[in-house]
Amino acid sequence: MNDQKFIVNIVQLPNKILREKSQDVVLPLSPEDVHLAETMIYHVEDSIKPNSKFRPAVGVAAIQYGIPKNMFYVYIEDGFGNVIFRDLLINPKVISKSNALIALKEGEGCLSVKESDPNQKGYVKRSLRIIVEGYSYFEKKVVRHDQSNYVAIVLQHELDHLEGKLFIDRIDHKNPWKKEKDLYTI
Numbered sequence: 579m580n581d582q583k584f585i586v587n588i589v590q591l592p593n594k595i596l597r598e599k600s601q602d603v604v605l606p607l608s609p610e611d612v613h614l615a616e617t618m619i620y621h622v623e624d625s626i627k628p629n630s631k632f633r634p635a636v637g638v639a640a641i642q643y644g645i646p647k648n649m650f651y652v653y654i655e656d657g658f659g660n661v662i663f664r665d666l667l668i669n670p671k672v673i674s675k676s677n678a679l680i681a682l683k684e685g686e687g688c689l690s691v692k693e694s695d696p697n698q699k700g701y702v703k704r705s706l707r708i709i710v711e712g713y714s715y716f717e718k719k720v721v722r723h724d725q726s727n728y729v730a731i732v733l734q735h736e737l738d739h740l741e742g743k744l745f746i747d748r749i750d751h752k753n754p755w756k757k758e759k760d761l762y763t764i
């Protein structure tokens with residue numbers, strides 16, 4: 579794919595646009611929104627290639643380009659090049675979330691939070707399982723994703739972006755690595 583047509587400009591804190599709530603996208607997609615979708619796909623998939631100019635990512639939301647539209651892309655491979663999850667969701671809605679909680683042992687990261695920023699280490703507690711419905715860019719119809727564990731974490735991270743939330747908001751900054759008994763960590 580010719581990457582010259584995709585311009586990736588990531589917005590980072592303290593830019594306040596990251597705190598904006600994104601708006602639903604009109605379907606069918608306009609040519610401009612198709613280009614946005616293709617940019618997100620190019621960006622995330624390129625980011626995990628060796629020698630990519632991008633910081634490695636498993637997902638990106640439109641708001642991270644400064645565009646407050648309800649769209650995100652998630653692309654997750656296992657360590658062997660197998661695709662675990664891939665979808666670009668438009669106007670996603672949460673159908674249900676488990677009470678059971680999960681967090682990444684190493685904490686989360688985000689393209690919109692510089693790795694040098696303080697106060698970003700700690701457990702980010704999320705539902706272990708989530709059911710999300712949204713219009714799939716690939717399937718061209720509304721789909722339902724029922725996901726657990728790592729994929730569920732990533733989906734919730736991206737859904738948060740659409741609400742103007744960031745993972746750092748969910749860290750207990752007084753006790754960032756406090757592990758409740760019922761918190762499952764991976």
Ligand SMILES: [Zn+2]
Pocket residue numbers: 687688689690735739
């Ligand atoms: Zn993020």
